[in-house]
Amino acid sequence: MARMWPVDGVIGENGGFFFRRQPQGHGLERHFWHSLADQESTRDRLKEIADIVRTKFGTARLAEDQPFRLTSLAFAQPDTPTDVAAIVAALREAGANVTVNNLWILAWLGNYDKLAMSRRILSAHYNLDIDRDPQQVLYAGDSTNDAPMFAFFRHSVGVSTVVRYLAEIPKPPNWITEGPGGAGFVEIADAVIAARSGS
Structure with missing residues (x-):
């Protein structure tokens, strides 16, 4: 995903690592939670x-x-x-x-989750302190391992399949899409584009 998708980087395995494609070529910068x-x-x-x-x-x-x-x-x-x-x-x-x-x-193993690694990576690589400015982030997820992110970010969205797990998520996402998976993500992207364009 880090090599082929049009994204800046990928946090994987529930926060265990962050991979980012190097500016030139297809090499990867690899950053792990553990030393x-x-x-x-x-x-x-x-x-x-x-x-x-x-x-x-x-x-x-x-x-x-x-x-x-x-x-x-x-x-x-x-x-x-x-x-x-x-x-x-x-x-x-x-x-x-x-x-x-x-x-x-x-x-x-380790005292981390998606939120802890996001906090570290956004600060170190994107100069964003999410504790001071959490509204700069929109987070989308689909299940219980997204619970820390749903609880922290105001702009949190669950794709529709998240409804299966709402009983196990202490603070549910603030919005839920109509579609599952990729279809739900398209709904999110369309909403962001529409908001930016004022439509």
């Missing part, structure tokens, strides 16, 4: 936690893209809420932070 010294031990511990969970729950299945994840674990959601809750509990017992989105049970 270089801590990254290897963090990955090793995540692997240990994954093995613990898979041993405890024979049906626990890592996401197909887990080999490409750099800072987190992702388990496919089981069929029943009880099994989801059991895996979440096991991950927390092992010392991981956990959230659930519309596809995965996500786990990571």
